[in-house]
Amino acid sequence: MTGGTIITPPEDRPSSLWRDAWRRLRRNRLAVAGLVVLAVLVFVAAFGPWLTPYDFLSQNLDARNLPPSLGHPFGTDDLGRDVLSRVIYGARTAFLVAVLVTVVAVLIGVVLGAIAGFYGGRFDKALMWVTDMTMSVPQLLLVVVINASLKQPISLWMETRYMETLNPIYRNSAIIDFVLVFGSMALISWPPYARLVRAQVLSIRNRPYVTAARALGLTNRIILTRYVMPNAVGPLIVAISAGLGTAMVLESAFSFLGIGVNPPTPSWGNMISDGLRVWTNYPHLLLAPAAVLAVVTVAFNFLGDGLNDALNPKGQK
Numbered sequence: 001m002t003g004g005t006i007i008t009p010p011e012d013r014p015s016s017l018w019r020d021a022w023r024r025l026r027r028n029r030l031a032v033a034g035l036v037v038l039a040v041l042v043f044v045a046a047f048g049p050w051l052t053p054y055d056f057l058s059q060n061l062d063a064r065n066l067p068p069s070l071g072h073p074f075g076t077d078d079l080g081r082d083v084l085s086r087v088i089y090g091a092r093t094a095f096l097v098a099v100l101v102t103v104v105a106v107l108i109g110v111v112l113g114a115i116a117g118f119y120g121g122r123f124d125k126a127l128m129w130v131t132d133m134t135m136s137v138p139q140l141l142l143v144v145v146i147n148a149s150l151k152q153p154i155s156l157w158m159e160t161r162y163m164e165t166l167n168p169i170y171r172n173s174a175i176i177d178f179v180l181v182f183g184s185m186a187l188i189s190w191p192p193y194a195r196l197v198r199a200q201v202l203s204i205r206n207r208p209y210v211t212a213a214r215a216l217g218l219t220n221r222i223i224l225t226r227y228v229m230p231n232a233v234g235p236l237i238v239a240i241s242a243g244l245g246t247a248m249v250l251e252s253a254f255s256f257l258g259i260g261v262n263p264p265t266p267s268w269g270n271m272i273s274d275g276l277r278v279w280t281n282y283p284h285l286l287l288a289p290a291a292v293l294a295v296v297t298v299a300f301n302f303l304g305d306g307l308n309d310a311l312n313p314k315g316q317k
Contacts, residue, residue, distance in 0.1 A: 021310040031306020037299035044088055045095035052085035056266050065282050075284040077274065083288050090266040090289065094296070097181055097261070098247040104186040105247075106240060109193025110229075116194070117201030118224050127198070131191035139188045139250070140257070146184040147259045151176060177261045185250055189243065196239055200232035234311040241307055245300025252293055268293045 025031055044051060060080035068075045074083035116124040134142075154176050162170035169175070204210065205228060213223045254260030255269025263270055268289040275286030 021307075025306050025310040028306040028309060030302040031310075034299035034302030034306065037295060038303060041091055041095060041296055041299075045092040048088045048092045052082070052088050054082040054085045056081065056085045056089040057264055058082070058085075065278075065285075067282075068284055074288040075282070077285055078278070078282075083271075083285065086266040086271060087268070087288055087292055090268045090271060091292075093261055093265065093267045094248045094251060094293075097178070097185070097251040098244045100182050101185040101189060101247045101251075102240060102243045104182065105189035105243065106193050106236075108186070108190040109195075110197050110236070112190075113194035113197030114201055114224060114229060114232075117198035118205055118220065118228065124198070127194065131194055134188065134191045137188075140254075142188055143184040143254055144259055146187070147180050150183075151180060154179065177265065181251060181254065181260050185247060185254075189247065189250075193236070193239060193243070196235060197232060200235060201228055204228050204231050238304055238308045238311060241300060242304040245297050245304070248300070249293070249297055 058081060060076070063072075063076050063080040064078055066072055066076040066080075072082050072084065074087060077083055077086070112127055116127040158170045158176065161167070201224075210223060210227055213227050251260055252267065252269035252272065255262070255267040256273045258270075258273070260269055261267040263274075271289040272286060272293070275282070275284075275289065279286040
């Protein structure tokens with residue numbers, strides 16, 4: 001007590017779910033390691049063009065397929081391009097695709113799942129039918145169909161716009177690749193979020209505090225946004241952390257198969273595809289992007305497991 005003011009010791013101050021979760025997360029060394037790796041990924045994705053020792057498109061035919069060295073820590077490829085520079089720039093591609101796809105998928109899943117779980121009825125049944133149908137179709141097949149169906153019409157539209165405006169942006173094929181990757185991956189990624197949110201809302205909507213809010217005359221929109229969804233966000237955060245890693249792996253897999261981001265835009269997937277053809281003679285072309293992708297994926301898994309333990313009330317001590 002100082003000057004009539006009582007100072008509460010930090011350990012005696014009121015706690016909260018998020019403060020307790022952060023405290024438990026910090027005690028999980030693997031989760032912290034995953035968080036550090038992902039922080040490095042965000043930094044590299046944001047400042048990649050200023051971090052690369054060489055231009056990722058710069059070719060030097062006199063320095064083709066060089067092994068790792070001080071001048072080229074990850075070696076060079078068959079066109080003499082620095083592999084480290086391409087891996088760094090590929091981090092931007094992977095992170096951009098993962099974030100945008102996850103954001104779109106989460107928005108669709110949260111809106112549809114919350115409405116279906118809160119109101120039920122025919123909309124709930126229709127949504128479950130759509131999610132079951134979407135999840136029953138193989139992801140690769142759906143993405144191939146979307147790319148095969150839409151790539152040519154989009155290319156023709158962009159070529160027409162270029163002839164009308166002479167704007168060089170319409171000649172950038174990377175835009176088509178990104179649009180198709182974002183769209184197709186978002187279409188296959190939203191159902192799990194919708195099912196998760198629906199299940200959470202179903203378990204929350206009849207709890208006493210929700211019933212009390214209804215008795216006070218609050219509208220369904222207010223009840224859903226202020227009382228139901230905030231209590232369903234914990235498992236959703238865990239799912240998002242896992243979904244980011246899944247989206248990154250999917251993008252690399254589709255690029256590996258030639259239906260994602262295509263060269264010359266660097267992507268870990270198309271770099272792995274190129275390296276796989278010559279890995280017996282030049283293993284560094286395969287190992288460099290594959291190792292980086294593996295480390296980032298494991299980091300996402302560690303962080304997801306740590307968030308699950310931190311936000312799980314049963315894990316409180």
